[in-house]
Amino acid sequence: MACRRILVIAGSDSSGGAGLEADQKVIAAHGCYAMTATTALTAQNTLGVYDIHHAPPSFLRKQIDACIEDIGVDVVKTGMLASADAIGIVADAFQRHNISVSVVDPVMVSTSGSQLLLECAVDNLISRLLPLTTVLTPNLPEAKLILKTAGVSFNEPENVEDIVNMAKAIQRLGPKYVLLKGGHLPLTKGRLVSKGEADHDVVLNVLYGDGNVTLIETTYLKSRNTHGTGCSLASAIACNLASGMDVIKAVKSANRYVEVGIKTSKDIGKGSGPINHFHSTYILPFAPGGFIDYLLEREDVQEPWREYTEHDFVSQMADGTLPVELFKHYLIQDYLFLIHFARANALAAYKSKSIQDIGRSARQVLHLQEEIKLHIEFCKGYGLSVEDIERQEESQACTAYTRYVLDIGQSEDWLALQMALLPCLIGYGKIARRLHDDPRTKRGGSKYWKWIETYVAEDYVEAMKNGSDLIETHAARQSAARVDELAQIFIHATKMETGFWDMGAKGARAASR
Numbered sequence: 299m300a301c302r303r304i305l306v307i308a309g310s311d312s313s314g315g316a317g318l319e320a321d322q323k324v325i326a327a328h329g330c331y332a333m334t335a336t337t338a339l340t341a342q343n344t345l346g347v348y349d350i351h352h353a354p355p356s357f358l359r360k361q362i363d364a365c366i367e368d369i370g371v372d373v374v375k376t377g378m379l380a381s382a383d384a385i386g387i388v389a390d391a392f393q394r395h396n397i398s399v400s401v402v403d404p405v406m407v408s409t410s411g412s413q414l415l416l417e418c419a420v421d422n423l424i425s426r427l428l429p430l431t432t433v434l435t436p437n438l439p440e441a442k443l444i445l446k447t448a449g450v451s452f453n454e455p456e457n458v459e460d461i462v463n464m465a466k467a468i469q470r471l472g473p474k475y476v477l478l479k480g481g482h483l484p485l486t487k488g489r490l491v492s493k494g495e496a497d498h499d500v501v502l503n504v505l506y507g508d509g510n511v512t513l514i515e516t517t518y519l520k521s522r523n524t525h526g527t528g529c530s531l532a533s534a535i536a537c538n539l540a541s542g543m544d545v546i547k548a549v550k551s552a553n554r555y556v557e558v559g560i561k562t563s564k565d566i567g568k569g570s571g572p573i574n575h576f577h578s579t580y581i582l583p584f585a586p587g588g589f590i591d592y593l594l595e596r597e598d599v600q601e602p603w604r605e606y607t608e609h610d611f612v613s614q615m616a617d618g619t620l621p622v623e624l625f626k627h628y629l630i631q632d633y634l635f636l637i638h639f640a641r642a643n644a645l646a647a648y649k650s651k652s653i654q655d656i657g658r659s660a661r662q663v664l665h666l667q668e669e670i671k672l673h674i675e676f677c678k679g680y681g682l683s684v685e686d687i688e689r690q691e692e693s694q695a696c697t698a699y700t701r702y703v704l705d706i707g708q709s710e711d712w713l714a715l716q717m718a719l720l721p722c723l724i725g726y727g728k729i730a731r732r733l734h735d736d737p738r739t740k741r742g743g744s745k746y747w748k749w750i751e752t753y754v755a756e757d758y759v760e761a762m763k764n765g766s767d768l769i770e771t772h773a774a775r776q777s778a779a780r781v782d783e784l785a786q787i788f789i790h791a792t793k794m795e796t797g798f799w800d801m802g803a804k805g806a807r808a809a810s811r
Contacts, residue, residue, distance in 0.1 A: 302330040302540035305365050307388055308377025309338040315572030316526030317377060321533040323575035328537035333369060335361035338380040344525055344567030355383040362391045375536040377529050378405040382419040389426035399539055402431045403532035406440045420447040429472035433545060435532045436468065438482040444468055458489050458502060465506040475507030475545050481527065484518045505549050512546055516557050523563035523571040530573055531556045580777050589773035590724065590766055596785060602792045606721065607729050609799040616733045618740040626680050628802035631696045633673055633687050638700035640666040642707055642719060649712040658768065665761060695801035699794035706787060713772045717787040720769065721795045726753045727762045
């Protein structure tokens with residue numbers, strides 16, 4: 299998907315809840331790319347605006363040109379333009395750069411009631427910027443000020459028809475669409491203007507353009523956390539337009555986004571706090587490609603992983619002190635395990651949704667077929683024939699582990715099955731690599747050096763990498779809650795691997811009891 303570029307021309311809110319700061323949060327939450335041209339710096343918080351420092355008009359122009367001439371822009375969103383000169387600079391930039399899609403939030407009065415735009419600048423907004431605007435998003439006080447300044451008479455709104463007529467009157471001043479926001483005018487269940495808080499039932503936003511009226515109704519929310527709602531709504535509309543939505547869909551989606559932002563907000567500051575801009579953004583605890591590293595570094599994974607990869611059975615292979623009879627028993631059970639491991643990979647093919655993933659699982663089964671052949675040859679070196687191996691009963695540890703893996707495969711999805719297989723996939727490779735690189739590991743004359751070399755061989759390392767890469771791709775698509783569930787599967791399978799070593803360390807007689 300192409301980068302969706304949003305240029306925001308607005309003032310900065312030092313408290314972070316409105317203005318450029320809110321805009322950038324919204325744009326990030328929508329997966330778009332934010333650029334900024336700062337019209338003014340404000341000293342403000344949730345209680346009010348204490349001072350405004352205007353950017354020189356020439357500097358504002360340079361900011362706008364620098365962004366558009368280099369990066370380009372898909373939608374321009376404006377907020378507090380602060381002065382008549384700034385409005386002129388923006389209107390001129392719209393024409394010079396042929397801006398075809400814009401969302402103009404005519405910020406004149408903040409949510410906290412502070413005056414942000416002098417009335418002398420409103421006339422410039424009406425005459426120069428509105429005719430170039432795609433979507434204008436005034437609230438009720440701003441709509442009244444626009445109509446009053448333009449010399450257009452209107453009825454003080456008492457019902458939906460009055461609100462619609464105001465939107466139509468503003469649209470005749472030039473913008474293609476007008477979204478008249480009703481947050482300052484809660485309605486009753488009968489869609490009449492509420493006379494008291496007890497009657498507040500719905501908020502109605504009216505979208506008018508192209509000859510059509512669209513009424514967007516939401517439940518009235520009693521919340522003090524509405525700082526920056528106008529900025530956030532306009533930026534969300536801009537992002538939706540950049541994503542290819544038509545105006546009606548873009549506005550409806552943005553309304554839902556802000557509504558949930560208010561519902562899920564947390565109290566910040568002593569006054570009108572900000573909305574929750576990231577309510578639909580899931581933050582994974584790992585970067586793309588870093589899932590397995592994250593998994594192994596989890597506190598609840600580290601101890602089970604250490605018990606598995608640093609087991610006494612492994613240590614005795616490293617120093618050559620492992621009794622041969624114990625290793626032979628392990629080899630027999632490992633052969634029986636590989637049969638079920640192949641079954642699990644065949645099940646993974648069934649669980650896969652794409653022919654590519656089905657093919658990968660099929661190739662893994664064929665790879666295991668060859669691995670089993672090599673395993674048989676390896677066993678011959680210890681005096682074990684296929685007949686000897688297949689006469690043996692599965693140990694309880696082998697049965698428990700393999701049936702757990704198959705049960706996960708039957709009851710859960712493809713990725714869960716891969717998590718149950720993952721300790722085996724990466725564990726042997728990591729164990730063998732550590733032993734291979736450790737100068738204390740016995741090499742010459744060791745009965746177990748060949749086993750170590752098997753799991754650092756190029757073909758196994760490649761198979762481990764391919765399997766890990768595929769898991770990384772799928773893991774990045776999960777929710778944070780699902781990642782925790784997958785980690786628990788991995789932990790249990792890791793403990794099963796430890797049980798397999800325990801079985802090997804006890805030998806055939808103890809395992810059969």
